[in-house]
Each structure stands twice: as structure tokens, then as C-alpha cells.
Amino acid sequence: MGNCLSRQDQGTDHTTGELALTTIVPDPTPTVPNTQQQKDHNDRFLVVAIDFGTTYTGYAFSFRHEYARDRLKISTNMWTHNVGLSEKAPTAVLLNKNQQVVSFGYEALRDYAELTEAKKQATFFFFHRFKMNLYTDERLRANTMLADIRGKHVPAIVVFSAVIRYLREHAIDRIRGIDNQLCLDGKHVHWVLTVPAIWHDKAKQFMRKAAEQAGIEADRLTLALEPEAASLYCRYVPVYDSNAISRSCEDLTQPVADRSDNFNYFGPGTSYMILDLGGGTVDLTFHTVRQDGTLQELHPPSGGYWGGTLVDSEFSNLIISALGEAVMMRAHVEYPEEMIEFMSEFEVKKRMFKCSQTVAVQIKIPACLVDLYSDVHGISLAEGLAQHELKGKLSLKRDKLVLTAELVESLFAPSLSHIVGHLIQLLHSEPINRIDTILLVGGYSESPVVKDNISRMFPHIRVINPPDASSAILKGAVLFGHEPYAIASRVCRNTYGIAMQIPYNPEKHSNETCRIFDGMVDDVFDVHLRAGDTAAVGAKVAERDYFIREGTIYGVLDIYVTSNRSPEFVTEAGCTKLGTVTIQTENENKDRSTKIAVRLVYHGTELDVEAREVASGKITKITVDFLG
Structure with missing residues (x-):
């Protein structure tokens, strides 16, 4: 790894504690706004969220003025099927021979059935419940192929982007239909696309690429973690206050259930678990409500393919x-x-x-x-x-x-065994063992078997299953579009850093464990974001200085990730190279004096790199391409 950047000190001391992140969506009230930024944001008077699920998919929206009056004034599209209407449609799409959408959801199921009956299905592609391929494919790339129901292959990015494009166009047409005088352009909309929290970085970025290929501009798109979105929505879910109910029993002039003071909300200091039980994945996240109403993550998201x-x-x-x-x-x-x-x-x-x-x-x-x-x-x-x-x-x-x-x-046994076993393990660890409330959301949470088993296994914990649990993620994603700073801090799930070289020191370094290159120890893992550390949203990330190799005019940043909290070398087991960023400098470096100040910015769904050439002040900002 002879091109990696070097540091001239003799060690790799790392600071721990509170790190800092910025969010994917620009701050609606930036600290130092410029006129153009403010104008661009003020143009966005509508948020549309797409919940792209394993089994069912849907979208919802709200206007800024609706959000200001009533945050839960959120409209969901209703899909028509044989027995009525539903907020979501099956995740199924029918493509023609040109790989363009013929129909989606219930219509796709019906159309493919008719084509098959008429024996005309050969020139079409039918995909059903295909989302989890992104989670299970560890070698996911931009050119990954996806097999349809008959084994015919289409680039996965084509299928996902086709569905997102269909939903985008369907949503715009639906909203324009509300008022024929409504002037609605792409610049007026901010889009939110949900992804499971436990997905790896490649799968999350794949969804972003698919959305951009579907015609959604990068700076008008937010990826929202599904359990986080549900958590935002559940802040506004009224729950019974048992103490208030006990007190009101003495008042016989009014039915207990009709008294508004018998209900409460998740106020400051409340800690709870969101258990998102979807069709494919089960996601768990843990939040505390802060004094200002924002949410603080207590533990990295976890879960599995147990939906x-x-x-x-x-x-x-x-x-x-x-x-x-x-x-x-x-x-x-x-x-x-x-x-x-x-x-x-x-x-x-x-x-x-x-x-x-x-x-x-x-x-x-x-x-x-x-x-x-x-x-x-x-x-x-x-x-x-x-x-x-x-x-x-x-x-x-x-x-x-x-x-x-x-x-x-x-x-149900295998699914419940995984879910309950994982909960038992987590609830015996700090700080999760102090949580006394579990919120069940997602379509699978509506199963009486699931609710009964979790309640029975954890009798000391309050289990709440909101009436609209299956749409909590979708509606919460709309809220996230309006309030991108609602998640005040997150806990880093992995350790992220840069491969670097440091001067060889015989007292510290062993030839048996280190690779020596031109008097420098190679492949050192320089940690920027450490697994388990709290990351405060909106704060500035500290820069770390590097020096470019002698005789070159560029620096190469090799970005690595590992679940290990304290890696020493990028060659250790479990370390994975995410991508490479090349930094062009103004002048050729003749004596290793060209200094580059680098910071990694992690949003929970994406990783950005900001590199500044100290001498010239030139700044390069790049989003790491996980897909290659």
C-alpha cells in the first residue's frame, strides 16, 4: 500500500468520546445561511416519503404548512385491490422487454397472471419480494444482476430504479390532482427513502444510486433508517397513563377512556426500544427523548433477517x-x-x-x-x-x-426464537437494561402471535403496539424530511478510518507484525470514527493531518471499516476496504511537506470525506463509493 498517506509523528494516538456528524439534509435554518441556500430550501414546500418494503411498499406526503399546523397531518396513497383499499401495495413489478414498468403492486400481480394464462409472459420480467437481495448479497456492486420469477436476469439497479421512478411519478401525479392550479416542480419536493438500519453500507448506497437514477436529485434526497423513522412518529403516539387512570376512577361523572388527561406522550427523559418487525428484517433501535424533544440513540441498531x-x-x-x-x-x-x-x-x-x-x-x-x-x-x-x-x-x-x-x-418458532433470543441478550446489557418500554411497529408486529410471545417473555416491560403500526415507518419518514435534526445523536455501529504510514520505530514496531516500506510502517488503521462512540449531529468533526508522498501531486485515501473498536492495521481480520478517494494538490510534493487535513463525516447511512490542502486552502468533498 505504498501510496497511502503518512503522518510524521511516531504514534497513532486517537481521541475517543463524543464524535460529530452532519446530516444528509441541509439544515432548514443554517447557522450561516447564504441567500441561495435559503432560497433553495424555501422552495421545498413538500416532503414525500417512500417506504420500499420487502413485502409491501407505499408512499406518503405532507406540505410544509400542514406540518406547521399538525405534524400528523400526513396523507398516504391508497392502493386499490380486489377487496378494498390499502396504504401499501405488494412489492411486485412487471417490466416489458425494454425493462420499463408495465405495472406495479396489485396490478402487476393481476397483469402477470393474465399474461401467464395467455402464455404471453416470455417477453416480460416479473419481480416479487426482491428487496432482501441487497441485504443477502455481500458482493453487491453497481452491476449486480437480479433474477426474476422465471430466472431471467436484469441489472438490479434497473429494477430498483424502475420501481422508485414509478412511485415518484405516481406521487407527483396524485399530488397535482389535489389542485389543478398547484405549481409543483422537482425543486419543490424533498424525498425521503427508507432503508433498514442493519443493512450494510453498500446496500444503503445502492438505494441512493437507484433513487438518483430514477430522477431524484441527490441534494433533494434523504435516506432514513426505518426504526428511526418509526421512533419519530411514535413520539406523538398517545399512551395510557396508568397513574392518571387510577386517580380518575374516583370521578364517576365522566368515562375514564374519555378523559384526555388519561393519556400521555413520550416526554423528556423517556427511554424506549423500537422493535421494527418488517417482512424481511427485524430492526432494533434504542432512544431517549432529550429536553428539547430530539432523540438520542443509546445503542447501535441491531437485528437480523427474522421478519x-x-x-x-x-x-x-x-x-x-x-x-x-x-x-x-x-x-x-x-x-x-x-x-x-x-x-x-x-x-x-x-x-x-x-x-x-x-x-x-x-x-x-x-x-x-x-x-x-x-x-x-x-x-x-x-x-x-x-x-x-x-x-x-x-x-x-x-x-x-x-x-x-x-x-x-x-x-413462527424460528423467527420468534431469533427475536426473543436477541432481545434477552440486549436487555441484559448497559444501558439497554434500563429500558422499560418496547414499541412494536412494522407489518409483522400486527401478528397476535408475535405480540403475545413478546409480552409473555418480557412481563416486566411495557409493550405498546400502535394502532397504525404498519404505517409508522412511512409516516415517520415524512416527519424526518421536515425535521432532519430530530435525531440529535447516534452511536457509531462500526469503526471507520484511513490507511496510513508512520515512521518505523524499532522500539514500538515488530518486523513480524508490521509491513515496512521505505522506512515507514505501512497499512496502519488511523481511526476517525470509533464503534460505540456517540456521534452528535450538527457539530464539527475534528480534522486529522496527513502528508503526501514525496514526488507526487496527489494523495490517496483508502477508507476502511471494521466492527473492531481498536484496530491497529487495515490488514487485520474483519477490516474491509470501502473505497478510495484521490486528492489532487496544487503543486508537486518534493519533501513530504504537503499537508492534507482530512475529516470523515458519517450520517448513519452514508460516509463523506472532506480533505483540505492546508497550504492552498483547497477543499475536496467526496461521498465514498461503496459499490465500486
């Missing part, structure tokens, strides 16, 4: 075990629309199922599965299930699969 789709996977595995892999493979290839309807019906049953339920669950089985089973196995499906190891728990009654309540409840 509602894990229950779906258990159900799919159960059906594969009962019917055979050959049957299921043919069904997905030959009758994809029927299989999607089959899983959609299970989704409904999953949301309604209760722990105390004793009545068996009946799910209509597609005719294709009955026919294919007979074709592959030579016996009827009813006969086959009667001989299967699950007999007595899984059977066929006319055109319905019948699952005992015990069998259905077992499908």
Missing part, C-alpha cells in the same frame, strides 16, 4: 416436504400466478392466527398442486397426505389444506 418472510419460508418448506420438490418446482414455473395467490392467502391467515387458537387453519390449495401431485406421484394428494409423517396435522378437505393450530404455531 415475516421467515414464517413464509417455513410454510413453503412444509409444503415442499408434503408435496415433493418436483411438484413445487413445476408449479412455480408453470403456474406462478396460482402460487402467488396461494402464498397471499397464507399471508392473510398468518396475520390473523392467535396463540390461543385451537381451531384448525384452512387454506385454499391451487388446483395445479392437486393435479401435479397426482401426475408426479401416481396417487391423489389426499392419499399422499394420509401416508405422510405429518398425517393428523396436515390433511386435505375438498379444495383446502387443513393445518392444525399446533402446526401453524410451529411455523
Whole structure:
């Protein structure tokens, strides 16, 4: 790593404690505003948020004047489907042969079913529940490919940007339809796009690139962490004040539930956990409400791939075990629309199922599965299930699969085991062990099985599931667009730094553990942001000085990340190179005297680099490209 910057001191002393971050969105009231900045921001009188989910997706919006009067005056788009309206649509998109959107959501499901029935699907691409590919693909790049339902590949960036573009255009058309005299241009809108907190940096930046490719300008886009957005919304959720209710019981002139003073909000000093239970991921974040109403993060976000789709996977595995892999493979290839309807019906049953339920669950089985089973196995499906190891728990009654309540409840076990186990581990650690309230949000949180299990496992903790838990993230993302400084501080999840060289010192450095290059120790991890440190939003980040190699006119910044709090070298296990930034200087460096002052600025979703050539004052600002 001979091009890395050097420092002329003999050590790598690092300061710890409170670091500082800036936010992605410009401060609505900058400390030193200039006329153009103020004008640009004042043009933005509308915030539109897109919650791009694993299973369901939607958008919401509010005007600045609405936010000023009533912060919860947030409009959500209602999507039409067979049985009514919903705030979100299935994350499904149909593309034509030119990879352009034909339809989205419920319409995409319907259109693809009709194309398949007419045997015209060959020239189309259908993608369903594809978001989690960004989380599971550790080698994610800008040119990563995504397979559709029939195994045909399209660049992932094309699919994601196509969906975001569709939602952007749909939202603009919907808002313009409110008033035909409304003058609405791109400069009037600030966009917010949600991402899971536990996603790696590459996946978060991929979503930003997709949004920019969809026509959203970079400086008019904020990435919001899903549990943080939900937390912002939940600040305004009224909760029962048990003490006030006890006192009001003596007043028989008014029903207890009608008294406004029986409700309270999360005031200053309140600490709570947001447990965001989505379709794909489960995200946990921990906040304290500060005196000024802003939120302070107590612990880095955590979680895993334990959401509602894990229950779906258990159900799919159960059906594969009962019917055979050959049957299921043919069904997905030959009758994809029927299989999607089959899983959609299970989704409904999953949301309604209760722990105390004793009545068996009946799910209509597609005719294709009955026919294919007979074709592959030579016996009827009813006969086959009667001989299967699950007999007595899984059977066929006319055109319905019948699952005992015990069998259905077992499908939740892997997901709940991960969630509860992770909660137990966290709630035994400082400062999380002082939290006495859990807020359940996300679509999966509406499952009675999930709520009952968490309440039963943690009886000493108050568990609150807001009435609109499934839209808390979406509405909170709108709030975040209006108040980008609402999260006052975060806790760094990882350690970020720069690869550098320092002078070799035989008393400190060993030839066995160090790589020596031209009298310098190479590959030293110079820490800028340390895992576990508190990062205060809006404060200035301290610069760190480096010297450029002799005989060059540029400096190379190799940016690294690790979960290790105190790394020594970038070559250690667990250290990953995020990207490289090249700094051009005014003059050739002849004697290692050209000094560069560098600061890393981490927003929770993105990492920026600011480098200043000390002699000339020239400043270079770059966002690190994680995708290569």
C-alpha cells in the first residue's frame, strides 16, 4: 500500500468520546445561511416519503404548512385491490422487454397472471419480494444482476430504479390532482427513502444510486433508517397513563377512556426500544427523548433477517416436504400466478392466527398442486397426505389444506426464537437494561402471535403496539424530511478510518507484525470514527493531518471499516476496504511537506470525506463509493 498517506509523528494516538456528524439534509435554518441556500430550501414546500418494503411498499406526503399546523397531518396513497383499499401495495413489478414498468403492486400481480394464462409472459420480467437481495448479497456492486420469477436476469439497479421512478411519478401525479392550479416542480419536493438500519453500507448506497437514477436529485434526497423513522412518529403516539387512570376512577361523572388527561406522550427523559418487525428484517433501535424533544440513540441498531418472510419460508418448506420438490418446482414455473395467490392467502391467515387458537387453519390449495401431485406421484394428494409423517396435522378437505393450530404455531418458532433470543441478550446489557418500554411497529408486529410471545417473555416491560403500526415507518419518514435534526445523536455501529504510514520505530514496531516500506510502517488503521462512540449531529468533526508522498501531486485515501473498536492495521481480520478517494494538490510534493487535513463525516447511512490542502486552502468533498 505504498501510496497511502503518512503522518510524521511516531504514534497513532486517537481521541475517543463524543464524535460529530452532519446530516444528509441541509439544515432548514443554517447557522450561516447564504441567500441561495435559503432560497433553495424555501422552495421545498413538500416532503414525500417512500417506504420500499420487502413485502409491501407505499408512499406518503405532507406540505410544509400542514406540518406547521399538525405534524400528523400526513396523507398516504391508497392502493386499490380486489377487496378494498390499502396504504401499501405488494412489492411486485412487471417490466416489458425494454425493462420499463408495465405495472406495479396489485396490478402487476393481476397483469402477470393474465399474461401467464395467455402464455404471453416470455417477453416480460416479473419481480416479487426482491428487496432482501441487497441485504443477502455481500458482493453487491453497481452491476449486480437480479433474477426474476422465471430466472431471467436484469441489472438490479434497473429494477430498483424502475420501481422508485414509478412511485415518484405516481406521487407527483396524485399530488397535482389535489389542485389543478398547484405549481409543483422537482425543486419543490424533498424525498425521503427508507432503508433498514442493519443493512450494510453498500446496500444503503445502492438505494441512493437507484433513487438518483430514477430522477431524484441527490441534494433533494434523504435516506432514513426505518426504526428511526418509526421512533419519530411514535413520539406523538398517545399512551395510557396508568397513574392518571387510577386517580380518575374516583370521578364517576365522566368515562375514564374519555378523559384526555388519561393519556400521555413520550416526554423528556423517556427511554424506549423500537422493535421494527418488517417482512424481511427485524430492526432494533434504542432512544431517549432529550429536553428539547430530539432523540438520542443509546445503542447501535441491531437485528437480523427474522421478519415475516421467515414464517413464509417455513410454510413453503412444509409444503415442499408434503408435496415433493418436483411438484413445487413445476408449479412455480408453470403456474406462478396460482402460487402467488396461494402464498397471499397464507399471508392473510398468518396475520390473523392467535396463540390461543385451537381451531384448525384452512387454506385454499391451487388446483395445479392437486393435479401435479397426482401426475408426479401416481396417487391423489389426499392419499399422499394420509401416508405422510405429518398425517393428523396436515390433511386435505375438498379444495383446502387443513393445518392444525399446533402446526401453524410451529411455523413462527424460528423467527420468534431469533427475536426473543436477541432481545434477552440486549436487555441484559448497559444501558439497554434500563429500558422499560418496547414499541412494536412494522407489518409483522400486527401478528397476535408475535405480540403475545413478546409480552409473555418480557412481563416486566411495557409493550405498546400502535394502532397504525404498519404505517409508522412511512409516516415517520415524512416527519424526518421536515425535521432532519430530530435525531440529535447516534452511536457509531462500526469503526471507520484511513490507511496510513508512520515512521518505523524499532522500539514500538515488530518486523513480524508490521509491513515496512521505505522506512515507514505501512497499512496502519488511523481511526476517525470509533464503534460505540456517540456521534452528535450538527457539530464539527475534528480534522486529522496527513502528508503526501514525496514526488507526487496527489494523495490517496483508502477508507476502511471494521466492527473492531481498536484496530491497529487495515490488514487485520474483519477490516474491509470501502473505497478510495484521490486528492489532487496544487503543486508537486518534493519533501513530504504537503499537508492534507482530512475529516470523515458519517450520517448513519452514508460516509463523506472532506480533505483540505492546508497550504492552498483547497477543499475536496467526496461521498465514498461503496459499490465500486
